Amino acid sequence: MRVSLVHPRLIYLPSQPPLGLGYLAACLERAGHEVQFIEGAFTEDDNEIAQRVCDFKPDLIGVSVMISYHTKSLSLASLFKEYMPKTPVIFGGPHPSVVPDDILKHSQVDFVMCGEGEDSLIKMVDMMERGNFDPRTIPGLHWRGGQAHESHTIRLTDLDEIPWPARHLFPMSQYQHRGYVVSFGFHGGNFNIMMSRGCPYKCNFCDHSVFGQKPVFRNIDDVIDEIEYVSSHYNIRNFDIMDDTFTMHKGKVFEFCNKLIERDLNLFWACRLRVNSVSREMMELMARAGCVHFSVGIESVDERVIFATNKKITSKKVLQVLGWAKEFGILTIGNFMIGNLGDDPVAIRKTLDFALDTDEIDIPSFCVLAPLPGTEVFEIGTQRGWIRSYDWDDYRMNTKDLPIMRNEAMTHQEIMDIYSEVANAVRPKIQHAMDTLHAPRINLYPELAMDEDTKPEPVQWASVPSEALREM
Structure with a gap:
């Protein structure tokens, strides 16, 4: 499957990449999936982000969200739905993990992943690719009107089992x-x-x-x-x-x-x-x-x-x-x-x-x-x-x-x-x-x-x- 991971545009230029998305990208690649990463801060505007994602033709779009750019993320998700109405959008990160139901009031967001996403996101994408996706079995996954049997992801206990962040996808020279x-x-x-x-x-x-x-x-x-x-x-x-x-x-x-x-x-x-x-x-x-x-x-x-x-x-x-x-x-x-x-x-x-x-x-x-x-x-x-x-x-x-x-x-x-x-x-x-x-x-x-x-x-x-x- 093809997965786009997006770090929304900020009001400042970041000095370092988002490690969380880097870990997710590395785990997805190790599982055999194709990953696109976009650092919004280094793009012209949200339309450029949406166009680049559209050109990639992803099967799933993931957005990392913190409370301070909550609305920016929702606005970006709306653009994704304009460009690619049938492509599911999933939010993750600190803020969605606390208020998943509040995020899911917005129709442009299809799923929220609560907690560490490495294991659960891979399981989700693998199942989607095989055509046997059952959201109830994905720990931490929430959607409008429902949530998985495990409402929060299962904590990782061995950090050495996950690969280093996929920095080759980051614009490293710009940090x-x-x-x-x-x-x-x-x-x-x-x-x-x-x-x-x-x-x-x-x-x-x-x-x-x-x-x-x-x-x-x-x-x-x-x-x-x-x-x-x-x-x-x-x-x-x-x-x-x-x-x-x-x-x-x-x-x-x-x-x-x-x-x-x-x-x-x-x-x-x-x-x-x-x-x-x-x-x-x-x-x-x-x-x-x-x-x-x-x-x-x-x-x-x-x-x-x-x-x-x-x-x-x-x-x-x-x-x-x-x-x-x-x-x-x-x-x-x-x-x-x-x-x-x-x-x-x-x-x-x-x-x-x-x-x-x-x-x-x-x-x-x-x-x-x-x-x-x-x-x-x-x-x-x-x-x-x-x-x-x-x-x-x-x-x-x-x-x-x-x-x-x-x-x-x-x-x-x-x-x-x-x-x-x-x-x-x-x-x-x-x-x-x-x-x-x-x-x-x-x-x-x-x-x-x-x-x-x-x-x-x-x-x-x-x-x-x-x-x-x-x-x-």
Whole structure:
């Protein structure tokens, strides 16, 4: 069978490909199917996407959907139905996995796959090709008026059984680091990898609808082999580890870093970590292995807010880990959130002072809480009548309109007003970090060296769009 996989057009240019679709494409190809992949961000418009899909003549069209481009995805599916009315369209990804029935209210979507799609999608396509397709037997599959016997896909327990993402289908040369926070310290091309799936922590704003909470780890040798192959094949020196929490398994971190050092690949990388799973020894090894920056979820330094978010961290531990990072030359991004349970103007200003005054935080990144469906905070906000909209297009962390949710201490307008103050307050520190820490690192990339006459003018820092942060 012929399957088209589409990543919809975004409002920004992505710095890395969608790994989820890459894994699906690789599994489909291994099963003998022909796959087309389209990165919407690098197309002229949705009509170009629809025309390219139509020219491919697929038997099934799959679209990856996140909440921030919910309507964009539906609009694209409508075009597919105009061009190819008889070709079924299936949605997958974090947002459809939480609200499949809501997605299926729209006639242009025929199916929704909830959870990890590798096994279930292959089973579905194989059955469609044989002509004995029974949707009830496909775990995780939903359709208008029905769902499979298993409403969610069965978790993958052996990640080494699935092939590496089908990067040969991606426009790899176009995934470049740009002036976004997530590109802090990196220049040139980029790729991404996953070492594990699942996160055991229970932050009240996090959604575990796809990978769940039980961590599953890859074989580290296979991870290093993938990194070496991709970096050499595409001549790319930067990579991003997409795990929710890179440092949750101490033994895996040490094994990864030691084996990366042994390969002597001269690469730069970034990760996301949780401070209560980090030691000084670990931080030193990460630096030796090429870690350029990490981002850490601090959210707030007010104890009431920390308790409400269920982060289970302390400001003392945050400062300790950030201090180790500076000791070993690793750049840092501190992520903070405004408007969660227990938050108020005093707590926010206390947190802002911490973000500005702590020299070990290079980039303070603030966002407004977006209560994603399927999370604890969404349920609480719904029960208490604090959520002002269930239009999924509004669910962006830094929406230009009023925040989605108020809390017990602040109105929607008050949260927006104080966020505007915070955004203006942190901008000089971010710009300084981009000028003094980020920009000079281009000298570590001789392959990007230019004559003085051809060097581009310095760019002003651009805050990363909320969609990109979600994908990171």
